[in-house]
Amino acid sequence: MCDYSLHAVASRPAEVGETIVSTTFRGTSTRGFASAADPTVAVCLLPGTELAFADNVRYDNRWIWTRTVNSRVGKFGKIDPHIPDRHHDAIEFPDGKYVLVTQLVEGQRATVLQLPVTQPLGESKPQIVAGSRPATTRLPTG
Numbered sequence: 001m002c003d004y005s006l007h008a009v010a011s012r013p014a015e016v017g018e019t020i021v022s023t024t025f026r027g028t029s030t031r032g033f034a035s036a037a038d039p040t041v042a043v044c045l046l047p048g049t050e051l052a053f054a055d056n057v058r059y060d061n062r063w064i065w066t067r068t069v070n071s072r073v074g075k076f077g078k079i080d081p082h083i084p085d086r087h088h089d090a091i092e093f094p095d096g097k098y099v100l101v102t103q104l105v106e107g108q109r110a111t112v113l114q115l116p117v118t119q120p121l122g123e124s125k126p127q128i129v130a131g132s133r134p135a136t137t138r139l140p141t142g
Contacts, residue, residue, distance in 0.1 A: 011042040048116030
């Protein structure tokens, strides 16, 4: 999903194995991810999407200097979704810290490692309880 601030930008869902780049989209002051092949289209991530960055992640903290997270892997998620009109898209790192996507320094490359498992509404997986046997239906014979 793309943050509310990118709703006016053309977008598409992420694909496993593709390289995405942090960028600022024309006509907005918001950063997000775009395909390396088409920087005008926002690539939207689902919460739980795992990313591998080419280098340690750099972000700005609204000052002149940038900071670096000593990690190259992260998981996309949402923070503070209950607060409206605020950026929610963020990357969570193994140390538990989050960085808003809109704070990522432009030009950073990441590979989409894995998308979250999703299940259509109304479908449920059978639950197996340890020590139980699956239910069987007996058909009439004869």
